[in-house]
Amino acid sequence: MDEYLIYFGVALPLIVVFFIVFRSNKKIEKISIDLDELVKLFNKEDIVNIEFIRNKIVISFKDISNFNVELLHGTYAKGITVVGDKIKFYVSDEIAKNEEVFNSIKKFIER
Known part of the structure; x- marks a missing residue:
């Protein structure tokens, strides 16, 4: 019984160290967003208002039926x-990226 405790006592810290090292070596991939591609989906004349509320971009349309939501999903x-x-939508979990x-969309609309 003591042998199993010794093996367990050695194995557990090794497993913990392995997972810590493995997780720290993962590279976080940042998604680069093609803003031009996203902005091209919107028709300036159809947009009434654009707001940034709680990390979401909120766009009000004159008539939402003129906007293809499926293209936004792509x-x-x-x-x-x-x-x-x-x-309403967001592109990242980072507030700065969403802003x-x-x-960019706001500048496009105001041109």
């Missing part, structure tokens, strides 16, 4: 929600 957009004439996309 991009980097996540958490896409359509509520009335508004569409960057929001600002």
